[in-house]
Structures are given as structure tokens and as C-alpha cells.
Amino acid sequence: MNQIKMKSVQAGLWLSAIKALIIVALIAFSIQPSTAAPAKQNSKIGGVQVGTITYSYRSMPDQSLTAILNYAIQSGLSSVELMGGAVEEYAGIPQVKDPEVIKKWRSTVSMAKFKEIRKMFNEKGVKINILKLGDKSWSDGEIDYAFNAAKTLGAIGITMEISEEAAKRMEPFAAKHHMFAIFHNHGQPGDPNFSFDKILALGSHLRLNLDCGHYFGATGLDPTLIIERLHNRIVSLHLKDKTGPKASDPNKNQVWSEGETPLAKILQLVQKKKYPIECDIELEYTIPAGSDAVKEVAKCLEYCKTALLPKK
Secondary structure, three states: OHHHHHHHHHHHEEEHHHHHHHHHHHHHHOOOOOOOOOOOOOOOEEEEEEEEHHHHHHHOOOOOOOHHHHHHHHHHHOEEEEEHHHHHHHOHHHOOEEEEEHHHHHHHHHHHHHHHHHHHHHHOEEEEEEEEEEOOOOOHHHHHHHHHHHHHOOEEEEEEOOHHHHHHHHHHHHHHHHEEEEOOOOOOOOOOOOOHHHHHHHOEEEEEEEHHHHHHHHHHHOOOHHHHHHHEEEEEEEEEEEEEOOOOOOOOOEOOOOOOOOOHHHHHHHHHHOOOOOOEOOOOOOOOOOHHHHHHHHHHHHHHHHHOOOOO
């Protein structure tokens, strides 16, 4: 009996010791810092993807690609139209003025650095929607390069200034690469001879990057009307607030809500109709003293949230 009791006591002690170790392990595990990846930010608001053209950060002191990515993150954004200058600098474009050297580099450069850029942006939760790169005057090899770079970055196409000449030049390349050639307007719609339809008719791979501020500033017309009519050919909007052509200070950039461009109406149309159109903030008004571009883009994002989210 004594031996049996002794074994029973020993078993009980072992069981208690094991329980104690389990409790200690559970406590230790519970106080370990979390190793889960931080949640990626999301600037899709009420079903509308809000981003920015990185031109908005042109006044910031550091214009490196990594700095530009961080500016977008600090502003609270998860997508961008990316300016090509910083991209090419990161990829190692020769720092020379000889156009032949640049042409050769663009026509032969590896896409390895562009893959790095895509990975860098993806890891931070920022999608590159459009790449602003290319020109109608470029050689065939350079235009192929621009589309290849955009494709490698995960963009839907390249964007440049609108014109019939550019559309005719870019359509065959866009078709070849199964991508879009996307055209941005300034004040051209104010010319009675200008026609978006005429340009879009030049090819099925042509799309619009409609600058609502410039459109309104030049014409005084409600941008929602042309967005509704051409929504299936518009992939992105540039949002800025301007006065109209008949204002006492016409066609002038303003702090958002202080101009005449119907920004909230534009955002709400995209939301209501569920158009797959990216709405990109373009910061062009004078930055107030004590602020900077990152803070002002964040303020514009707050404007978008107010326009798109239910009132509390």
C-alpha cells in the first residue's frame, strides 16, 4: 500500500507540474508581441477608390521614389497615378542630356528594377494604377518600354497629354500590349473645335484620364454630364477645385470647397453608378503656411470621405 500511495503522490506531483508548465506557457504566449503583419491601409471609400497623382507631392523636399511612396502612405492612400520621373531614376536612367543615350537605355533596360518597385509598393498596400510615362515623339522602342514598364508595375496603362496625334501614335502600341493609352486634358475642352469623341474614335484601347478641374475651369460645364456620357471610356478622374470661366478670378485653383467645381457631386455620381473609375486627388492650390503637400492631400481625402460616407 505504501508503494502504491507513493506512486500516486508522485503521479499527482507530476500532473501538477505539467499543469503549471502549461499555464506558464500560455501566459508567456499571451504577452508575446504580435507577429502578424499590420493591416494595409485602404482608401476605397464607400465603394469609390480614391488615390492621388504623385505630382501632388512635387513640393516635398525628397523626391526619391521611396519618399513618394511614404508620402502617399502618410496621406492615407492606397493607390496612385505614378509620375515616371522618380520611377526611371530608381531604375537607373543615365543622368545625361544626350537623347540618344536615353533612347538606348529605355530600349534595352531590364525590367528587374520595375519588379522591385511593384514589390515595394505592394508590400505597403499601395497600388500603382496608372504610370505617367511616354510621349508621341518617342521612338517605337521607347514606347514599347513605357508599356512594358507599366505592365511590370501592375498598372492598367500609361497616361499623357491628350491630342489626336498622340492617340494615333499610341493606339497600335496599346493594342499590342493589351493595355490602355490614357489621355489627360488641361484646357483643351474650352476650344469649340475640341472633341473627346473624335479622339476616342481613333482606337478601342484609348481611354480618358479626365481632369475635372481643368474641364470645369475651361468650360464652366458640369463634369458629371460628360462622366455619365463617356463613363465606359474613362478610367480615372483628376480631382481639384477651380473657379469657372465666368468668375471674377476665372479658372483659378482653390482650396477644396472654396471653388466652384462640384467635387462632391462628381464623387457621389461615381459611387451611385458604381463606375470602376479611380478618383485621384491632384493638389494644385497654394499650400497654406505651416502645412505641406502630405497634410493637404490628407485634407482632400477627408473631403472625399465626407462626400461619400453616410452622415453620422
